[in-house]
Every structure is written in structure tokens, then in C-alpha cells.
Amino acid sequence: MSELVDRIIENIVRLEVRLFACQARLEADTDPEALHDTRTTVRRLRSLLRPLRGLPGVVQLEMSASQVGVLTTPLRDLEVLAAHLQQLGHEALARRRLDRLSGSYALVAESEQLAQLLMILDVFPRFLRAAEREGLLRGLRQRIEKVLEKQWQTLGKALHDPGHDRHRVRLLIKRVRYAAEAYPELDHLPPLVLARLKAAQKALGEWHDAWQWLVQAGQHPDLQPCVEQWQATLEHGEKRADKALVKLSAACFHS
Helix, strand or coil, X not given: CHHHHHHHHHHHHHHHHHHHHHHHHHXXXXXXXHHHHHHHHHHHHHHHHHHHCCCCCHHHHHHXXXXXXXXXXXXXXXXXXXXXXXXXXXXXXHHHHHHHHCCHHHHHHCCHHHHHHHHHHHHHHHHHHHHHHCCCXXXXXXXXXXXXXXXXXXXXXXXXXXXXXXXXHHHHHHHHHHHHHHCCCCCCCCHHHHHHHHHHHHHHHHHHHHHHHHHHHHHCHHHHHHHHHHHHHHHHHHHHHHHHHHHHHHHHCCC
């Protein structure tokens, strides 16, 4: 048991250090990947925490991580759209979005949400050690394995549903992939399965981007010149995503 707790605490500290580095990069406002890395780190933290629900401090840490996600989601969406517009050669459209992002990274770095997350994250290992001493972590390995198995079952059910929601499937794929990376000793992923997960996540991400851009075009008239191309991208993305999901299902779930 102690070895598993040691591993969890090691991961918590590693993610805390990474978040402090992301905070410094955001504050400097010179790193185009800082916001993305911040969000990825928070997502990995939430994947690590999900099987630990019910333990002291987990709810507070999860809520705090969620608030950072809420704060940064619209900024990341704007960042991705601006980069895409630049790739298309729409420099003026991209510049308008980049201007809206000006100063946002420093605000995230100095935000109450990120400060609170880092504060709770700093003390969380002590909560785990106290819970271990009080015998609250008995059966922890079985609890984590049960959660991981349930996540895979939920994904399998979604993939076998002919009317599945691609957005929900995308989130479920992220959940099982990051949980497997958080607990590699409990959720061994064969290389083929990992490759299929990554490919499906990427294909669904590209589809989701096009879908979001079309939503934005409905709200911002200056994006109308891009609608026809985005519609084609969406349709192509749906086909690519569905093919990737078929391959994932074949690799992971044998019906």
C-alpha cells in the first residue's frame, strides 16, 4: 500500500512543480504553449484524482482544478482559432483574436483560481499521509482498479452506441488515456491500444475544432469567409473520427 501512496504523492508533487513552471511561463507571456501546458497539467491532475474521490481533500482539489479549467477554456479556444486563422492566411482576423488575448496570460498566472489550486495542491500530500496513518486508504488499489475498469466500460458502451455523441466520446477517451498514464502500474496499455487512443483523440479534436469554429462564425460576422471551408473540414473530420473510433473499438473491445 505504501508504495502506491508514494507513487501518487510523487505524481502530485511532479504536477505541482509543472504547474509552478506553467505559471511562470504565463506570467512572462513569451511562450505560446504555456496555456496549453497549463490545461494539460490540470487535466492530468484531475485524472489522477478521480479514483481517489472520497478521501480527505480530494473534493476541494477537484473543484479548484475545475475552476482553473473554466477560467482557461475560452482563452484556449480563442488561441487555437487565432492560430488557425493565421494558417489560412487571414492575418487581420487572427490579429483581432490575438489582441483580445493580450494580457490574458498574466491574468491567469495571477488569478485567484490558480493560486488556490497551487495552495491546496501543496498541502494535499499531507492529507494523504494522514489518511494512510488513520487506515483510510485500506483497499485503495482495488478502489482505483474499479474506477479505471468502470471508465473503460463506459467508453466501450459509448463506442458501441450507433448514435454516440462524438464530443462525449472524445472526453471519455481523454479520461481513460490520462488515467492510464496516471496509474500505469494498474492500467497496462498495450502499444496498439495507446496508439489507437491517441489517434482517435486527435481525429475527434480536429472535428471538434471545426464544429466550434462554425459556432463562432454564427456569432461573429467577420468569420463568414471561412464558413465554407470549415463546413468541409467538419464533414471530413466526422469521417476520419468515425474511422478512428472503429479502429479503437476493434483494438480494445471485441464484440
